[in-house]
Amino acid sequence: MLNTDSNSKIINVFMYKFWSDFSESKVAVISLLILIAIVLIAIFAPLISPSDPYDLSKVSIMDSRLPPMAKNFAGDIFILGTDGAGRDMLSAIFYGLRVSLGVGVMSAIFALIIGTIFGISAAFFGGKYETFIMRIVDIQLSFPSILMALIILAAFGKGIEKTIIALVLVQWAYYARTARAAALVERSKEYAEAAQCLALGNKKIMFNHILPNCMPSLIVVGTLQTAHAISLEATLSFLGLGLPITEPSLGLLIGNGFQYMHTGDFWISIFPGVALLITIVSINLVGDQLRDMYNPRLKK
Amino acid sequence: MTAFILRRSTQSIIVLFIMSLLVFSGVNLVGDPVEMLINPEADQAEVERVIKELGLDKPITEQYWYFLMNAFKGDLGTSFIFGEPALKLIVQRMPATIELALFSLFISLIFAIPLGIYAGLKPESKISKTIMAGSILGFSMPTFWVGIIFIMFFAVYLGWLPSTGRGEIGSFLGVKSSLFTLDGLSHIFLPALNLALFKLSSVIRLTRAGTREIIHQDYIKFARAKGVAESRVINVHLLKNILIPIVTIIGLEFGSLIAFSTVTETVFAWPGMGKLIIDSIYNLDRPVIVAYLMIIVIFFVFLNLLVDILYTLLDPRVRIQGSN
Numbered sequence: 001m002l003n004t005d006s007n008s009k010i011i012n013v014f015m016y017k018f019w020s021d022f023s024e025s026k027v028a029v030i031s032l033l034i035l036i037a038i039v040l041i042a043i044f045a046p047l048i049s050p051s052d053p054y055d056l057s058k059v060s061i062m063d064s065r066l067p068p069m070a071k072n073f074a075g076d077i078f079i080l081g082t083d084g085a086g087r088d089m090l091s092a093i094f095y096g097l098r099v100s101l102g103v104g105v106m107s108a109i110f111a112l113i114i115g116t117i118f119g120i121s122a123a124f125f126g127g128k129y130e131t132f133i134m135r136i137v138d139i140q141l142s143f144p145s146i147l148m149a150l151i152i153l154a155a156f157g158k159g160i161e162k163t164i165i166a167l168v169l170v171q172w173a174y175y176a177r178t179a180r181a182a183a184l185v186e187r188s189k190e191y192a193e194a195a196q197c198l199a200l201g202n203k204k205i206m207f208n209h210i211l212p213n214c215m216p217s218l219i220v221v222g223t224l225q226t227a228h229a230i231s232l233e234a235t236l237s238f239l240g241l242g243l244p245i246t247e248p249s250l251g252l253l254i255g256n257g258f259q260y261m262h263t264g265d266f267w268i269s270i271f272p273g274v275a276l277l278i279t280i281v282s283i284n285l286v287g288d289q290l291r292d293m294y295n296p297r298l299k300k
Numbered sequence: 301m302t303a304f305i306l307r308r309s310t311q312s313i314i315v316l317f318i319m320s321l322l323v324f325s326g327v328n329l330v331g332d333p334v335e336m337l338i339n340p341e342a343d344q345a346e347v348e349r350v351i352k353e354l355g356l357d358k359p360i361t362e363q364y365w366y367f368l369m370n371a372f373k374g375d376l377g378t379s380f381i382f383g384e385p386a387l388k389l390i391v392q393r394m395p396a397t398i399e400l401a402l403f404s405l406f407i408s409l410i411f412a413i414p415l416g417i418y419a420g421l422k423p424e425s426k427i428s429k430t431i432m433a434g435s436i437l438g439f440s441m442p443t444f445w446v447g448i449i450f451i452m453f454f455a456v457y458l459g460w461l462p463s464t465g466r467g468e469i470g471s472f473l474g475v476k477s478s479l480f481t482l483d484g485l486s487h488i489f490l491p492a493l494n495l496a497l498f499k500l501s502s503v504i505r506l507t508r509a510g511t512r513e514i515i516h517q518d519y520i521k522f523a524r525a526k527g528v529a530e531s532r533v534i535n536v537h538l539l540k541n542i543l544i545p546i547v548t549i550i551g552l553e554f555g556s557l558i559a560f561s562t563v564t565e566t567v568f569a570w571p572g573m574g575k576l577i578i579d580s581i582y583n584l585d586r587p588v589i590v591a592y593l594m595i596i597v598i599f600f601v602f603l604n605l606l607v608d609i610l611y612t613l614l615d616p617r618v619r620i621q622g623s624n
Contacts, residue, residue: 003500060587113478123574139315139318142554142555142604143555143559143600144554144555144559144560146556146560146562146563147559147562147596150562150577150578150581151593153581154581154589155326173356183441227440231440231442234442234444235442235443235444235446235563238442238444238445238563239562239566239578240582241446241578241581251442251444254444254445254448258567259450261448261451261452262456262458262463266452269445269448269452270448270449270452273442273445273449274447276442276445277440277442277445280437280440280442281440284436284439284440285436288436288618
């Protein structure tokens with residue numbers, strides 16, 4: 001048995017190795033820093049926003065559609081302008097990031113859990129069960145995710161939990177496929193055979209022995225799928241099918257600005273879109289680097 | 301080969317059957333079919349007439365039979381909003397969507413394949429790196445937002461191109477399309493470019509990966525060794541072989557173009573079936589939603605079938621494997 005001291009040393013060595021691999025790409029490091037900043041903004045949105053965009057006592061319709069850097073009568077400066085209801089765009093974006101990231105991460109985690117359970121158990125038990133699960137996965141993956149999500153939301157109606165359910169139902173198949181592929185390789189390795197010879201329970205072998213070794217590929221898929229989930233949620237909310245007005249995500253903000261577009265009030269749609277784009281690009285770049293790190297074909 | 305096509309077709313029919321079962325149980329289990337398929341504004345006599353017509357007073361197994369039979373006959377209910385058969389509405393709008401998808405597929409291929417081959421041939425050059433960085437950006441940009449930017453820049457700011465509608469529709473050899481008039485072309489350009497941008501990135505990445513793999517194959521080395529001109533090596537030996545994965549992807553991408561056209565059509569007010577489905581979801585026009593669902597399922601199952609068959613025709617290796 002390892003004592004806790006050497007355990008933490010192993011973790012330190014692991015972290016050091018991870019970071020030295022990761023920091024090989026400067027772009028990835030910068031993306032990670034931006035991503036951390038975005039997450040912090042999302043978490044502390046109420047503290048750092050210039051104003052609370054959803055406090056009706058503070059928002060005045062007199063301030064509606066002010067251009068960026070404009071001042072209102074009270075002398076408040078709106079760095080990114082205001083929207084049609086007179087809300088400060090910068091604050092609305094901070095709050096919107098919160099909703100978008102929250103929904104994206106939450107649905108990614110649920111989809112990861114569900115997909116992993118099905119994927120690993122399919123690889124572990126094999127036979128008809130595996131064929132059945134993987135057939136469903138194949139059929140589902142042959143339909144574009146946006147279409148699946150549209151159909152589900154058309155059936156259930158809009159709402160934050162319904163959007164999360166739709167995103168989970170759309171995405172679990174990607175995780176199931178990845179988990180199965182990784183678990184198939186791991187299952188035939190000696191440590192898994194040894195665990196089986198020790199007559200450990202199926203659950204224990206699957207989740208304590210095989211799962212940790214499948215984690216790298218699942219994390220890579222998880223990162224890229226989180227970006228996908230955020231983008232999909234934004235699209236659905238823009239179309240007016242995802243989140244309700246009470247949960248203003250970035251997609252909803254862009255959708256609100258869409259109606260003012262022909263009058264040239266570009267900032268209402270553009271800035272939330274830029275925030276969305278930066279978020280998605282930085283997640284994708286971090287995910288790309290993680291994928292390269294765990295791709296054995298690219299190892300020196 | 302025939303055996304393969306037969307087997308694959310049987311599979312497709314099974315998938316279609318399962319999907320019809322899913323759609324049917326979706327209509328029946330999630331909501332009340334009477335409420336879902338009959339106009340809420342209909343009077344009692346009308347409600348009873350439609351219940352009889354759709355067989356909703358029968359036991360559930362018989363109802364499924366009715367549903368299937370009606371679907372075969374092309375009767376998937378009447379739209380609440382338009383008062384016309386749902387199927388007819390969708391079929392009317394289908395050409396606009398297919399025209400948009402085909403044109404954007406064309407745009408993405410003529411740009412993506414040369415760029416991808418270049419990036420694959422010279423992976424270390426600055427231009428290649430820019431292409432790849434651009435493809436990550438293109439991959440990450442949400443379609444609807446790019447559409448808004450396009451409208452703002454090209455239609456509102458520069459005023460070069462119209463931002464809504466389909467424009468004048470011309471006719472050529474009996475085919476009606478806005479591709480045949482100048483006005484129509486100016487209308488289709490922005491939405492098609494918007495839709496293409498998303499696909500551009502994935503085709504570039506695929507072409508690049510294919511090129512990098514194939515360029516090291518023995519037959520390329522051999523062709524070079526025997527003195528074949530470099531342009532012929534690329535245009536014949538290389539291109540033929542990267543086309544195999546690209547054809548598969550084009551098939552699947554065409555499907556996703558149709559799916560994503562829901563977004564682009566909404567942004568550009570393009571009168572296709574994608575806009576129809578979004579409007580129908582807003583208006584709770586459920587017969588249209590159900591009909592769209594069935595049509596899109598049939599469409600995708602056939603598309604996948606077609607891709608699989610094409611794939612075997614293109615790549616003899618798959619054919620040999622399949623016949624075993």
